[in-house]
Amino acid sequence: MAARQVVLSLGRRANVLRAYALARPCGTRTPSIASQRLFHKPRIYTTSAVQRLEDVFHSQREDPAAAAFLASYQQTPTTPQTLTEKIVQRYSLGLAEGKVVKAGDYVTISPQHCMTHDNSWPVALKFMSIGASKLHSNRQVVMTLDHDVQNKSEANLKKYRQIEEFAGKQGVDFYPAGRGIGHQIMVEEGYAWPGTMVVASDSHSNMYGGIGCLGTPVVRTDAASIWATGKTWFQVPPNAKIHFHGVMPKGVTGKDVIVALAGLFNKDEVLNHALEFSGSEETMMSIPIDDRLTISNMVCRLLSRILVSRLR
Template sequence: MPQTLIEKIAQHFAMDLEPGQEVRSGDFISIRPAYVMTHDNTGAVMGKFRAIGASKMAIPRQPIFALDHNVQDTSEANLKKYADIEAFAREMGVDFYPAGRGIGHQIMCEEGYAWPGSFVVASDSHSNMYGGLGCLGTPVVRTDAAAIWATGRTWWQIPPVARVELHGQLPPGSTGKDVIITLCGLFNSDEVLNHALEFTGGGVAHLSIDDRLTIANMTTEWGALAGVFPVDDVTIRWLRERAAFVARRGLAVVPSDADALDGAHSRLNETRIARLESDPVRADTDAGELKGVVENLVAV
């Protein structure tokens, strides 16, 4: 049967399915995220990880640590917490981004972890942001993050899906922030509460990746569990520009640099981008009746 974009991504990352089994909204599934990001709360997750008797990461390349919340706190206690997290990252072979390197969600997008068509989680409510690149990003709590470290997987109930149709083009001076605030204001009766959103319509092509990331990020404030944009020419162009920048800059000095082939970035490289361009994950056109929201960008 036809599937939504959310269902297709969940299908690809689901574990232990029966032969021929197709996943649907409402299903509880065991799922293996491509990545799980934690930030300053990594210390708390470490405690939960040890409390369940775990001593090593199931998939060392899966966790990402990015310190970004309390970076101006130079107290002895905070500096010790940061040092403990860094030492733990080195012990486990985890990609670690220290304080001052950037906001964790931005790192996930700009370093190629939040890849279009993948399933990525973070122990933070704004992991919806990854949907701006066509990645199904959704939050997990700290206990779940610890369990993912230990087992490589978690359970997830596939949310109901709502389609958000965007038409027209933003007027000069308006941005993605205006779009999502308008949507939150116009549809404020829990229409999309605990839903996964799929953005569609002709207006999407006129939105930059920066706008899309902003809109996806703030679907959290709208009450949604995820907000995913389609992969299109805008997405591919942004990825190529980002890959070119990373090639000029050089690798990020993290353990996954060892996965680079012939010096090419292991995630942001032309081979991977070309494969995505030729075969992006898309919702089936006849995926069924979904709850819908329509907004004209001209009116924002």
């Protein structure tokens, strides 16, 4: 059997002499220098080679693939993205390679569409005040007039004319007073679409969640930024999941559902959260699209100003 050498040094001369002095009997003489040198000679020991213990099972040695599961324990577990995070990931700009968007992250987004209504002229004034004169993308912007259509005063009619003229000059899709409510137009005309991200300068933009579109409101300054650059900032909200059981009874509407939820979440438990509604196929099939839109539309008013909602 092969042998290996282990060399042990006994240390410095002073340590050797001290050890000898402690060990010698009383009355004996201190050894000569020649004899002291004997203590400095390295002592050599021999021993058999250490056998390496097996660190795998026999089955793993026979089949290397059998040990693959061990690698899984060395990987950092990751939490799957929510639907909100997946959509934000798709519409984020400038993310680092491999970056996975999570709640709390600040990102730059370029939404599919940005809708403004009667506030389009105030947004236009902000847009022009920053030196902008041409929209970054006229296909991204939608303008609807729906808030004050019954107001026939000269001031309101003038504002409506200014909005229409601005929209015509920029070549954006424009829907005049009487055409319908802006959010309804966004859904009916296909601007809000499942899996997309659409923003609007209105607090009820959550309504787009009723068809699986990530809808969220923006303030006028953010809308002006999107007009000028096509993008704005966004913080990914925390997520809350509401799971429905059973089927919607006859005579119960989406308004009843959202009012009941408002009674459950009345302590800001879901303040500024993204809501994701889920249920079995039977459950979700029992909720018509118009009721889904009603539920999503009203979360901003009855569920502590929730930021985003979707039904899926």
